[in-house]
Amino acid sequence: MRLPRALRSLATAPLLAALLATAALQTATPAATLASDDLITVAGETSNEAVTNTSAAVSTTGWSAASGAGTVTVARDADVNSPGSDTGFRLTRAGGTGTWGYALATLRDPATFFQVGQSYKMQLRVRDNRASAQSIGILLANHQYGSRPTVASAYDKYADNTWHLLSRTFVADKAGAADTKLYIALPTSGALDVTVTDASVTAVATSPGTGGTPTAAAPSGEPMPVGNLTGWNQVFTDDFTTPVPLGSFPSAVSTKWGAYSNGWKDTSGNGTYMPSKVISVDNGMMNMNLRTENGQSLVAAPYPRIPGATSANGMKYGKYSVRFRADNLPGYKVAWLLWPDSDSWSQGEIDFPEGNLNSKMAGYMHFKGDPTQQHVFETGVGFTNWHTASLEWTPTSVNFILDGDVIGRSTNPAVIPSDPMHWVLQTETALVGGAPSITTRGNVQVDWVAVYSRVA
Numbered sequence: 001m002r003l004p005r006a007l008r009s010l011a012t013a014p015l016l017a018a019l020l021a022t023a024a025l026q027t028a029t030p031a032a033t034l035a036s037d038d039l040i041t042v043a044g045e046t047s048n049e050a051v052t053n054t055s056a057a058v059s060t061t062g063w064s065a066a067s068g069a070g071t072v073t074v075a076r077d078a079d080v081n082s083p084g085s086d087t088g089f090r091l092t093r094a095g096g097t098g099t100w101g102y103a104l105a106t107l108r109d110p111a112t113f114f115q116v117g118q119s120y121k122m123q124l125r126v127r128d129n130r131a132s133a134q135s136i137g138i139l140l141a142n143h144q145y146g147s148r149p150t151v152a153s154a155y156d157k158y159a160d161n162t163w164h165l166l167s168r169t170f171v172a173d174k175a176g177a178a179d180t181k182l183y184i185a186l187p188t189s190g191a192l193d194v195t196v197t198d199a200s201v202t203a204v205a206t207s208p209g210t211g212g213t214p215t216a217a218a219p220s221g222e223p224m225p226v227g228n229l230t231g232w233n234q235v236f237t238d239d240f241t242t243p244v245p246l247g248s249f250p251s252a253v254s255t256k257w258g259a260y261s262n263g264w265k266d267t268s269g270n271g272t273y274m275p276s277k278v279i280s281v282d283n284g285m286m287n288m289n290l291r292t293e294n295g296q297s298l299v300a301a302p303y304p305r306i307p308g309a310t311s312a313n314g315m316k317y318g319k320y321s322v323r324f325r326a327d328n329l330p331g332y333k334v335a336w337l338l339w340p341d342s343d344s345w346s347q348g349e350i351d352f353p354e355g356n357l358n359s360k361m362a363g364y365m366h367f368k369g370d371p372t373q374q375h376v377f378e379t380g381v382g383f384t385n386w387h388t389a390s391l392e393w394t395p396t397s398v399n400f401i402l403d404g405d406v407i408g409r410s411t412n413p414a415v416i417p418s419d420p421m422h423w424v425l426q427t428e429t430a431l432v433g434g435a436p437s438i439t440t441r442g443n444v445q446v447d448w449v450a451v452y453s454r455v456a
Helices: 017-026
Strands: 063-067 073-077 088-093 101-106 119-128 135-141 154-157 164-171 181-185 192-203 232-238 257-259 271-273 279-282 285-293 296-299 302-304 318-326 332-340 349-356 362-366 374-378 387-393 398-402 405-410 421-429 442-454
Touching: 063 073, 063 088, 088 101, 101 192, 119 135, 119 181, 135 164, 154 164, 181 192, 271 421, 296 421, 318 332, 318 421, 332 387, 349 387, 349 398, 362 405, 374 405, 421 442
Parallel strands: 271 296
Antiparallel strands: 063 101, 073 088, 088 192, 101 181, 119 164, 119 192, 135 154, 135 181, 232 442, 257 302, 279 285, 285 296, 285 442, 302 421, 318 387, 318 442, 332 349, 332 421, 349 362, 362 374, 387 398, 398 405
């Protein structure tokens, strides 16, 4: 399983600038189906609902809609028969072609409601009356896609006309603005007939006296997704509830995890993989403590043992999600990757997130047949805050998703890897600049991982 990876070509394929501007509106990032949609309130409050009109109980006041394909009508539906409410909002459009569409729900005092570091939950019940299987999503923004306290979002497609729940828990990384609203991303073109209700944005309960720090049960403020998604069957999860002391990884959890062996050199040759000295599990997180000890820069590369995988622990296509953060550590990097089971780089490679831990993360897809050629998708986002990164690998596309938003997509089947690959959280020293300073020491933390097989 040793990875004889060559240094990457610094030449990059052109970025898909248009995709970055429109991906959140046009791409379905499936949202986990929740077992319960009960609202969580902050201790001492009886209600902290920010949406001023959740279900059109009396009128459609506080709601508006528009699209580039034509007028979107917002009407009150007095008999929606949803699991939560009897009334709702019916959004309709005759047809047309466009590149954007939305409905907006007014929030109560958004400029003060959203506090940096506080956890929140947004949700919406959706029924696609036409069963159109077009993408619908929720996020927080104004009508110009600005004033966003988070980039988190939830998207799905519905090929039936029954009720579904879109839901996303997140930590605000920016303050809200006076015009921040619950933004419902609508199908951009064609006829539209969608009913929505039970719109909600609430603060999630936090530990007393922690100033908004999420509880130990969800260290990052975003719970691990549980259950299958549209097009994907969940085959592996770990939210790290079983403590593993330093020195016992991976042996203490060998049925779920493996790691590059102690003593292997990393890609640059300046680091030494040493999971027994680097990896521990405590407080609901996997922790990798990167440092120099006795002249060795200690790093680690854990990998999940996926049920039903190949003998090399791989799958042919899949979805891989991880919730993570890292300290600012010059000289260290992550290259969390899908690597060929054959150990032959000629079959391609997919990396996300990848980047130096004192810089920004990006996504890479190395071409099968010629892996020195690659698609590169920059995020402009660093590692020090909590983020969720997902890779969706299919025969026809590779989607790179950060905090619910697609930041890049490769769509040429001729260059997309098509042989079984295994997922490794490869954490190592930087490829250039020499060995890290002996004074550099810090942590890479993982709150949870989730792996899905593709539904054929």
